[in-house]
Amino acid sequence: MFENIVEVRNLRKEFAADAVAVKDISFCVNKGEIFGLLGPNGAGKTTTIHMMLGLTRPSSGSIKIFGKDIEKDRVEILQRCNFASAYVYLPWNLKVWENLFIFSEIYGIKNRKEKIEYLLELFEIENLRNKITGTLSAGEQTRLNLCKAFLNDPELLLLDEPTASLDPDLADKVRKILKQLQKERSITVINTSHNMLDVSELCERILFVQHGNVIAEGRAEELMAKFGGASLEEVFITIARSSRLEGALGK
Amino acid sequence: MNLRTVRALLLKYAFICSRNTFRAMDVFFWPLMDLLVWGFLTLYLLKVSSAVPTLITFLIGAVIMWNILYRAQQVISVSFLDDVWNRNLLNIFAGPVRLSEYVAATYVTGILQSLIVLAILSSAAALFYSFNIFEIGLVFGAFFVNLLLMGWSLGLLTTGVIVRFGPPAEALAWAVPFLIQPVSAVFYPVSVLPPFIQPIAKLVPASYVFEGMRQILEHKTYDPNGLLISFALNVVYMLIAAFVFRHFFEEARNKGLLAKYGS
Numbered sequence: 001m002f003e004n005i006v007e008v009r010n011l012r013k014e015f016a017a018d019a020v021a022v023k024d025i026s027f028c029v030n031k032g033e034i035f036g037l038l039g040p041n042g043a044g045k046t047t048t049i050h051m052m053l054g055l056t057r058p059s060s061g062s063i064k065i066f067g068k069d070i071e072k073d074r075v076e077i078l079q080r081c082n083f084a085s086a087y088v089y090l091p092w093n094l095k096v097w098e099n100l101f102i103f104s105e106i107y108g109i110k111n112r113k114e115k116i117e118y119l120l121e122l123f124e125i126e127n128l129r130n131k132i133t134g135t136l137s138a139g140e141q142t143r144l145n146l147c148k149a150f151l152n153d154p155e156l157l158l159l160d161e162p163t164a165s166l167d168p169d170l171a172d173k174v175r176k177i178l179k180q181l182q183k184e185r186s187i188t189v190i191n192t193s194h195n196m197l198d199v200s201e202l203c204e205r206i207l208f209v210q211h212g213n214v215i216a217e218g219r220a221e222e223l224m225a226k227f228g229g230a231s232l233e234e235v236f237i238t239i240a241r242s243s244r245l246e247g248a249l250g251k
Numbered sequence: 252m253n254l255r256t257v258r259a260l261l262l263k264y265a266f267i268c269s270r271n272t273f274r275a276m277d278v279f280f281w282p283l284m285d286l287l288v289w290g291f292l293t294l295y296l297l298k299v300s301s302a303v304p305t306l307i308t309f310l311i312g313a314v315i316m317w318n319i320l321y322r323a324q325q326v327i328s329v330s331f332l333d334d335v336w337n338r339n340l341l342n343i344f345a346g347p348v349r350l351s352e353y354v355a356a357t358y359v360t361g362i363l364q365s366l367i368v369l370a371i372l373s374s375a376a377a378l379f380y381s382f383n384i385f386e387i388g389l390v391f392g393a394f395f396v397n398l399l400l401m402g403w404s405l406g407l408l409t410t411g412v413i414v415r416f417g418p419p420a421e422a423l424a425w426a427v428p429f430l431i432q433p434v435s436a437v438f439y440p441v442s443v444l445p446p447f448i449q450p451i452a453k454l455v456p457a458s459y460v461f462e463g464m465r466q467i468l469e470h471k472t473y474d475p476n477g478l479l480i481s482f483a484l485n486v487v488y489m490l491i492a493a494f495v496f497r498h499f500f501e502e503a504r505n506k507g508l509l510a511k512y513g514s
């Protein structure tokens with residue numbers, strides 16, 4: 001039996017009458033699944049993730065995580081989740097370990113020191129332990145963000161373009177780590193990315209969104225068959241262009 | 252309210268301050284400069300005019316107490332701005348952090364920094380001007396509490412406005428205290444204000460504290476009713492500030508502003 005970890009129903013976010021970021025998005029994610037949110041720039045992926053974290057309030061619709069409502073049980077849910085984005089940082093004038101220490105306090109981690117050491121090694125930045133965070137390269141920052149995201153052994157991980165600035169070698173390593181954690185601990189992951197390799201290698205199921213609506217849902221092969229492309233990249237371009245054309249024709 | 256979370260946020264602030272010279276100057280340097288300028292000005296006034304010698308105690312006492320209020324207000328807004336400037340706000344609120352815990356942490360930093368400022372300024376005043384602020388007596392504790400409470404409310408209101416209106420409002424963190432300084436009776440009694448402004452000063456909790464300080468320094472007595480009114484006003488303003496802050500925070504969440512400033 002599949003266990004629904006995430007249940008998003010008719011989600012809508014209207015920032016203004018002429019700025020509807022999310023029109024109508026529904027999806028479920030099962031326990032232990034790696035789920036991809038795919039779509040062109042401005043499709044509403046980040047807004048959806050922010051609503052799932054309670055950072056932005058939906059205009060309508062519901063978000064249930066672990067069977068609980070994010071608007072009502074935010075803290076309880078977030079204690080079991082974590083989040084990383086290439087565009088959100090940790091305080092720049094703190095040392096790497098200080099930042100991780102503070103977040104391990106926030107999440108109430110028991111064996112903090114060991115956990116931090118383990119994660120620094122896992123993401124291969126143990127030599128940066130005492131470096132000032134602001135001096136890290138973009139890719140090192142990204143890996144630090146990932147360390148933070150794994151501090152509390154999250155059951156659900158929300159990743160917004162987590163590998164945006166990683167070199168191919170490290171992006172591959174991060175994918176392997178996610179796969180391994182999925183196998184070992186049945187971690188559930190929701191991942192947005194513009195890196196098609198990331199999506200096709202990692203995500204078992206993909207939700208394709210555009211202009212705040214769901215365009216397609218399924219496994220990478222299913223999408224390729226449905227939209228006739230030899231790769232996910234081709235599918236992406238086909239869908240994105242066709243609906244951009246529709247938009248231009250005022251349909 | 253989870254004290255562990257509050258402690259973690261305090262630790263974050265301590266790390267940020269300990270490594271930021273300019274932030275440390277806010278606590279250690281600027282208040283001292285303020286004291287020295289006003290202190291020497293009063294020494295000069297005493298020399299060239301026949302001003303009453305209590306003038307110097309008035310002004311130095313006022314500078315010390317004003318800085319307590321100012322620090323308490325400022326640190327609350329600036330510690331929020333730190334999270335915005337660090338683009339760390341989303342990481343915090345994507346974690347199991349309640350708004351009340353976040354605010355509590357800034358309140359505690361307000362207490363700590365006000366106490367540090369008090370320690371520095373009272374020592375400097377004793378050293379340079381032989382002025383001992385603690386001669387005011389135990390009631391100084393009540394003055395301190397009222398100034399702190401007013402600093403908290405002002406700080407929280409300022410932060411709320413910054414949350415809601417974003418970067419253009421950031422300068423308020425430094426400017427707000429000076430908006431209310433003229434009606435706070437810091438350096439002069441309420442009675443010298445134009446009659447139509449006096450009622451406004453009576454609504455400002457700090458005005459009772461500064462009036463009380465002058466009464467004690469001059470006549471060795473004070474009016475306990477003034478302190479009670481000050482406290483009651485503070486309680487009302489704290490509730491209003493909490494309500495307004497929560498409202499602005501929710502509105503920011505509605506407009507997706509947390510995500511905008513936080514990343």
Ligand SMILES: Nc1ncnc2c1ncn2[C@@H]1O[C@H](COP(=O)(O)OP(=O)(O)OP(=O)(O)O)[C@@H](O)[C@H]1O
Pocket residue numbers: 015016019020021022039040041042043044045046047048506507508511
């Ligand atoms: N706070 C906001 N106020 C107004 N409009 C917003 C706000 N946040 C996002 N939008 C708009 O909503 C739409 C969706 O934005 P979102 O960031 O969710 O896109 P995305 O799918 O993550 O795109 P990208 O791939 O570029 O990251 C965009 O058109 C954006 O301009």
Ligand SMILES: [Mg+2]
Pocket residue numbers: 045046047160
């Ligand atoms: Mg995005």
